[in-house]
Amino acid sequence: MIPKKTILVAPLHWGLGHATRCIPLINALLVHNYNVIIASDGGALLLLRKEFPSLKTIELPSYHIKYSKKGKNFRINLLLKLPSIQKAISEEKKCIKELVNQKLIDGIISDNRLGVYHKNIPCVFITHQIKVLSGKTTFISSKIHQKLMNKFNECWVPDVEGPFSLSGEMGHLKNTPFRIKYIGILSRMNKLNLPKVYDILILLSGPEPQRTLLETQLLKVFKGTEQKILVVRGVLENKQTTFDLKNIKIVNFMTTFELEKAINESSVIIARSGYTTIMDLTKLEKNVFLIPTPGQFEQEYLAKRLKDLGMVASCKQEKFTINKLDELALYKGLKEIKSNTNYQELFSLFEGKRKL
Template sequence: MKSFNYQFKHLKKQKTILVAPLHWGLGHATRCIPIINELLKHDFNVLLGSDGAALLLLRKEFPKLDYVELPSYNITYPKKGEFFKLKLFLKLPQIKKTMNSEKKLVKKLVEEGKIQGIISDNRMGILNKKVPSVFITHQLNVLSGNTSYFSSKMHQKIIKKYDACWVPDVSGPINLSGRLGHSKKMNFSVTYLGPLSRMKKIEIPKKYDVLVLLSGPEPQRTMLEVKMMNTFLNTDKKVLLVRGVVEAEKEILQNNNITIINFLQTQELEKAINESTVVVSRSGYTTLMDLAAMEKEAFFIPTPGQFEQKYLAKELKAKGIVPSCKQENFNLEKLKEIPFYRGLKDFKSEVNFTELFALFERT
């Protein structure tokens, strides 16, 4: 049986909430950061739970918090995106096994009194009936092409097992997630949090023409990095390229007009976005929320084979908000489309975290 890495340095007497984002790129982890900050402000302890780069990122953001390393789902994208659905289907037995391992680990934490509540961001085995369990998702409907009906029903069946479902979007007709996060036929209650972002808009002088934000599973992350380097190198654009590779040490390189950095923590990334004129990135939902919080102009390149990202990019383009294109079609000329779109503005929302966290006071 696999042994899990526990690190409990200084648990206090307040209630401890396990916050466990899925490690699928860094998006799930980064959008949990504002939730963690609010929990701490409301006098809860937080136990971090994830694996891989997502856990490393959270540990860097919250070095004083305890953590537990969770079993990995090991989800990656094939080089040819159209094969992703088949690859994911073949991994279902492994995913089920990982969920069972998660459940056993959570049961142990609950029985030992180490946690009194759970917030799972798309980790489907992180729940326990003995403590309040919350599921965070923007995917009430899971788009998977011609299997969308079945994938959505499967996901909704899992969500229904939780005490609450929190959706990081606004509830009205003008929203970010479209039919992903809005459905008329729900047999469980949903609370809309508004877009979750650790970022704030700050008026500072612009330093870069273009900020390239890379993220997501391999090998597609590396393939886009190569594409961006080939596109922007030796042009008149001053570019900051954030590789999205979380490592023990920060590394900064200069290649002519491109500054390359492996990763940035929250405050550094916030500064980089604010001092950049436009952002080129994947159309991942967490990135979308961050850019909306900062009212940025952007250009999206959805991950090949990722139906959700393709849907979000298509929707935002159709609504005249953000232009986008396929990875293989991107070139420098595409940036000239940006001024004809209004950008990610007017998506702000307020949430009462005292009411939201009242769920955890019942134990």
Template sequence: MKKRILVAPLNWGIGHATRCIPIINALIEQNFEPIIATDGAALALLKKEFKQLIFIELPAYNITYSKSKSSFKWRLFRQLPKIKKAILKEHLAIKKIVHEYAIEGIISDNRMGVYCSKIPSVFITHQLNVLSGMTTKLSTSLHDYYLKKFDECWVPDFENSPNLSGKLGHDFNTKLLPIKYIGALSRLKKEVVKSEFDIMVLLSGPEPQRGLLEKKLFVELNDFKGNILFVKGKIEGEQRIEKKQQFTIYNFMTSADLQQALNSSDFVISRSGYTTVMDLAKLGKKAFFIPTPGQFEQEYLAENLQTQGIIPSCNQKEFSLKKLEKLDNFTGFDALDCNTDFESLFKLFQA
């Protein structure tokens, strides 16, 4: 019998789900049987990628998000009691799942309640320090409370400089639990192909901010003279493709489509979510970042890469077509070697 490993990404946009794809593939290659547990768009996306696997729907956190940057953090903090209840509900569900499905290991990508003291449990995060402005110490300590319930923490980044996460994923109290830097995770591969699009817009993240940026970009890019591939990042039952003037519009893309599209686009406009950063770094792309308003992690990543002269960025309200002129003054990413030693990592589950 193959050992069954539960893989459970957080449903916050689709970044946590997509960066679990190489982990799921590696588990299959090394003769484990991955079982996927998540909810919402993350569940829908992984079902499209892995039709042969077992899927379990976990309780949703049902977090609501603000339209304004100023109230984003405080709206999240007001929902902490609800989030705590959801984590407890999630943990109770995991106890039952471990028993019913004979699970022998857990890999949780930012789902705090997905652990079990009876089997090896791994937590994946690039945020050892959870930035939230004046309340960073509080948000990090809340994160640590749950983190120490796991056996190991895998950080999808490089331990030393240069790295992608900066202070988010470094300078951490390693007494809490063992930390392993596993390199950048990406489901994509760099290919040398013919250029088809001048710009690729790649949207993701929670509503209402995803939709607000979609509307703004259609307006601001309307006068662009060139081909634009626009991926809305809306995971729906069927893939839809639409042509409007210079725009080729997809509601979503699977991994194979996305790999082809990114490799054949001159540069990318996107959020500065960490999974997107890893994907673009692996492919060696030029990009322009528009961080989600009020999301300190994305704002920090965008600022950090801009300061290094790699990727330009601006806030959502300020974006205009003219801002893209900044691209000439930035290097873009150098293509990264993202080979993770999964065989060594999975030894935790062989005991």
């Protein structure tokens, strides 16, 4: 009997989106008879440990990415973090080298972790940002990112080709120096026909302090209103906690099954315009109000793109009021993009021989 090959799946911990979109990939690997080792840090690693308690996990060094309270300072703060990010990438490389030397892994799927690769085994980089939007520095940041991505055997973009893509110009370039595969919309969710329980579901996510700032703002806006509201804080902790604030039910986190059920039971979703969140809500065909994280060019672009396409309502964080929800009637909501992922063909990359 041919022994199973082992694939390391390593999402970046920048909010929970990179981890959650790896869930369908991990499930597909298991279905196709691969062993899987999960590698990440922080809340992303905790989430995946809860989703896959029987799988081996490895804690990688943290990039320590945080937002500033003022969105305009995000780019400056990220530049100041570059030395610590580079240090984390170097430590990642050492960890991967050790795993490969011990012949513990046969392939790698890295979701935006730049140090998780090795020249002697097949390595994949997952991103929806081939073009990295960063304002005036977009050209430079994109070229640097593409140079780093070129070290991987393939780049998998969780999107479809053509004008009806989700990522738009971020995930679609005319010429790239590396091999790109569009693998379809990655979502751990399924659309269910369930009776409506909540008028509004608020999905919070992303690094601090912006996650907390939005939570505080929205709780003030909706406290004491007539709507029945569920708030999922997006805070991963060892134990799930729930409490009520008048008309608002608040939970720190939910498992995939719980969140899938809650989204399907909700009439309106208020969320950040993170790419993974958008993929999930597209799969579930939801009516959505997006509030991009201040200073994050990617989220601002995605919110504007989907608004211009007539699909979602959105506004800047500081401009949100309860009356903004009236604008939802002007938009058609997110509609599922049909895409079939051929995992057997996709995973064929890992069936090549290990280099000596």
